[in-house]
Amino acid sequence: MKEEKTPLVIAVGDGASIPDPSDTRLVTAWSISVTGALVALFCLCAFSPDPYWTILKFLPDGIIVTFKITILGILCAIPIGFVTGVGRLSRNRVFNLIASTYVEIIRGVPLLVQLCFIYYGLGRFVRMPDLMAAVVAMAICYGAYMGEVFRAGIRSIDHGQTEAARSLGFNRAQTMMLVVLPQAWRTILPPVGNEFIALLKDTSLVSIMAMTNILQRGREYATRTFQVFETYMMVALVYLVITLLLSKGVSLMEARLNYYDRK
Amino acid sequence: MLKKILLLVAIFLLSAGVASAAVSKLTAASDCTWPPMEFIDANKRITGYTIDYLEAISKAIGIKIESRNVSWDGIFPGLLAGRYDLVASSVTITEERRETMDFTTPYFEVRQAVILPQSSATNAIEGLKGLTLGAQIGTTGFFAIEKLEGVTPRSYDEISQAVEALYSGRINGVVCDDPVAADFALQNKTYADKLKIAFILPTTENEYYGFAVKKGNQEVLDLLNRGIAKVKAEGTETQLRQKWVGQ
Numbered sequence: 001m002k003e004e005k006t007p008l009v010i011a012v013g014d015g016a017s018i019p020d021p022s023d024t025r026l027v028t029a030w031s032i033s034v035t036g037a038l039v040a041l042f043c044l045c046a047f048s049p050d051p052y053w054t055i056l057k058f059l060p061d062g063i064i065v066t067f068k069i070t071i072l073g074i075l076c077a078i079p080i081g082f083v084t085g086v087g088r089l090s091r092n093r094v095f096n097l098i099a100s101t102y103v104e105i106i107r108g109v110p111l112l113v114q115l116c117f118i119y120y121g122l123g124r125f126v127r128m129p130d131l132m133a134a135v136v137a138m139a140i141c142y143g144a145y146m147g148e149v150f151r152a153g154i155r156s157i158d159h160g161q162t163e164a165a166r167s168l169g170f171n172r173a174q175t176m177m178l179v180v181l182p183q184a185w186r187t188i189l190p191p192v193g194n195e196f197i198a199l200l201k202d203t204s205l206v207s208i209m210a211m212t213n214i215l216q217r218g219r220e221y222a223t224r225t226f227q228v229f230e231t232y233m234m235v236a237l238v239y240l241v242i243t244l245l246l247s248k249g250v251s252l253m254e255a256r257l258n259y260y261d262r263k
Numbered sequence: 264m265l266k267k268i269l270l271l272v273a274i275f276l277l278s279a280g281v282a283s284a285a286v287s288k289l290t291a292a293s294d295c296t297w298p299p300m301e302f303i304d305a306n307k308r309i310t311g312y313t314i315d316y317l318e319a320i321s322k323a324i325g326i327k328i329e330s331r332n333v334s335w336d337g338i339f340p341g342l343l344a345g346r347y348d349l350v351a352s353s354v355t356i357t358e359e360r361r362e363t364m365d366f367t368t369p370y371f372e373v374r375q376a377v378i379l380p381q382s383s384a385t386n387a388i389e390g391l392k393g394l395t396l397g398a399q400i401g402t403t404g405f406f407a408i409e410k411l412e413g414v415t416p417r418s419y420d421e422i423s424q425a426v427e428a429l430y431s432g433r434i435n436g437v438v439c440d441d442p443v444a445a446d447f448a449l450q451n452k453t454y455a456d457k458l459k460i461a462f463i464l465p466t467t468e469n470e471y472y473g474f475a476v477k478k479g480n481q482e483v484l485d486l487l488n489r490g491i492a493k494v495k496a497e498g499t500e501t502q503l504r505q506k507w508v509g510q
Contacts, residue, residue: 120428210397210418210420210425210428219401220401220405220418223339223401224359226359226360226362
């Protein structure tokens with residue numbers, strides 16, 4: 001289990017690296033990557049429109065589905081994560097065990113296997129629409145990750161806060177909703193943003209369900225034209241531009257939330 | 264010391280000379296998810312019509328041909344990158360593919376079959392309008408449904424996934440090569456009760472399988488063509504067709 005000391009920053013491994021909001025220099029890893037990716041995209045399309053521009057025109061509906069799955073997935077994962085996080089910290093043995101078992105199981109099964117299971121395996125018994133199956137799989141998987149984020153976030157609030165609220169007559173639920181959570185949000189939101197980016201990248205896995213996404217569109221193009229290098233180059237650049245812009249967004253959000261920490 | 268060096272150089276030259284003399288072994292790539300043409304049997308061995316055909320060629324030309332299981336959407340890039348000598352995976356010879364690869368003489372004729380639920384009354388191409396159809400990514404079946412007007416095409420990694428999706432009602436139909444369609448819709452215990460081959464997609468030109476080699480690899484192409492000619496002449500092709508496809 002985790003150490004008992006309160007963590008100040010929640011480290012999550014699989015998201016994009018978030019640029020440091022206090023870094024005001026012009027040349028950073030982020031600015032180099034984003035400029036490089038955009039220049040590469042632009043130059044390839046401008047100077048060699050066939051095949052690059054043709055490939056890029058093939059991708060947009062994939063981008064839309066990618067975002068649909070990501071946004072719906074994260075919206076469902078947040079409440080699941082909250083309940084799980086609270087459950088993992090709960091003194092109610094049953095609630096705690098259910099939440100912990102859920103996290104153990106989900107973290108132990110690769111997302112691709114979960115997708116196969118829900119789409120093909122469960123598909124024999126319950127037939128969900130494709131988008132729903134994708135969102136459910138993503139929400140269940142990321143709900144578990146998000147549970148860890150919530151747990152660490154709630155833990156990061158000094159226990160004195162709870163004690164003070166309790167002695168002032170708040171019950172447990174009120175303490176959580178009115179005192180702990182509003183403070184914990186500041187720690188929780190940046191890693192939630194991080195998970196958002198990680199989920200966006202993981203949507204490439206729904207190719208297994210034959211769902212249109214950026215990668216699937218690319219593969220369809222590549223298997224027909226054999227322009228393998230060109231296609232995957234464009235797919236990679238599109239993903240890169242999207243995740244880089246999003247990670248900047250998360251960074252800006254982090255900066256706003258750290259308002260009180262500024263010197 | 265000098266002797267040793269000379270000896271080493273001699274050995275090196277000799278071995279290099281032997282290696283470039285002739286093709287001693289060929290490696291073939293197959294996407295083994297395409298029964299009865301190429302698939303993995305219960306003993307985890309690669310088997311099927313294509314594999315037997317390769318073996319017959321191998322006997323005819325006296326060169327060992329080794330089979331490898333490679334996933335479909337990476338199979339042609341792998342050939343172009345020189346990972347194996349030929350693709351033996353029910354590859355239809357098309358003009359687009361000819362631009363990047365060379366093909367042997369045809370060894371099998373196929374048509375595109377439409378698999379529908381048994382309850383479906385559709386029996387012609389006009390009835391497919393408004394339906395969602397599945398096929399394996401990068402196959403002529405998928406290219407065909409991409410071109411059909413009013414049809415939503417879905418590209419699955421493997422044909423078995425498309426058939427499973429049809430079975431559980433996620434899509435309305437599947438299009439693939441007729442021997443494969445027959446294997447899933449007629450012979451498969453699970454699917455035979457619910458699915459049927461509704462009709463064959465009408466085409467303007469016939470479809471033939473060929474073995475694909477890297478463009479310009481005349482040596483292997485000649486070898487294979489010689490083998491195919493022998494297999495056809497000896498009547499082995501007819502036997503194999505009987506054994507695997509039943510026609």
